[in-house]
């Protein structure tokens with residue numbers, strides 16, 4: 001009897017394994033079939049149209065109409081829910097011909113496909129749509145074909161192929177064209193406005209894939225996958241999907257900060273993000289010479305396939321993993337950290353106090369966490385290993401980090 005029971009158990013386990021395996025294979029074929037629809041002619045058309053606007057500089061008067069055009073393009077590609085989110089951005093820059101001290105309205109364009117299983121959890125592919133030329137006349141001409149009409153092309157192609165295949169995601173997918181990235185180091189960016197609002201609303205974001213200048217290829221067919229400490233798993237997933245679904249080579253590196261990119265505001269609020277860009281050095285970026293003739297459409301399409309594959313693959317895995325428990329929610333980053341330590345918790349846990357102990361359990365630093373801050377100044381800590389505890393008065397969550 002026991003033997004019989006064990007055989008049944010074995011068959012049951014085997015069946016489970018086969019089921020899981022065939023689900024994986026099914027998922028892979030769905031991803032493969034969908035991303036195969038991404039094509040270079042469409043990519044070419046989007047980039048040409050964006051360049052033909054003459055300028056997409058954030059301070060140029062046509063910026064609202066550029067955003068309206070992007071919105072209508074998403075709609076024409078089959079996305080029903082598209083909105084323009086406006087915000088005010090202060091910019092103060094004195095560099096080359098960029099001499100501005102001004103506040104402007106800026107317009108992010110957000111195309112949404114609502115998820116059917118976890119609608120409250122969002123995967124994002126984003127790209128900035130503005131451009132700047134430093135020594136030209138950016139108010140008149142800033143073509144930005146590679147930087148970053150190429151990234152916007154990824155958003156449009158993803159929208160097009162997901163609509164074409166009637167893909168109904170488990171999680172919500174947002175395709176976001178961000179405004180005002182080029183002067184990000186000299187004021188507010190569209191991405192920072194978006195993140196501030198998302199964070200205030202406790203928005204749950206699964207991943208943020210930022211495509212920025214993905215069209216220049218001198219023949220090495222290599223893509224840069226630039227991850228952030230604490231969020232290596234997303235960079236690793238990109239790398240895995242690149243190898244499985246594309247013919248690209250990669251250069252991968254993990255940074256402790258990505259200042260000057262649309263990844264940074266997400267990173268600072270604890271959202272998992274990765275920066276995707278070309279590996280070849282395009283010296284025409286931020287000049288009048290960044291024009292469509294230098295963009296390799298096949299390469300741009302292939303890099304676009306990678307982002308689409310990652311979002312779809314992780315979305316489809318939800319069917320397989322839904323019964324598995326999620327990992328612990330407290331994350332600290334960067335890790336190691338030198339002066340500022342950020343943390344992220346589950347949205348239901350709102351810590352009020354923090355305590356930092358050394359390895360012997362001695363409390364070295366403690367304090368309040370007012371107004372939902374997620375930043376702790378660790379400048380005065382000695383180098384070494386520490387444990388951080390966060391508490392809301394009821395529960396305690398713990399994470400380890402290294403001070404550099």
Ligand SMILES: [Zn+2]
Pocket residue numbers: 128147148181212213
């Ligand atoms: Zn850029």
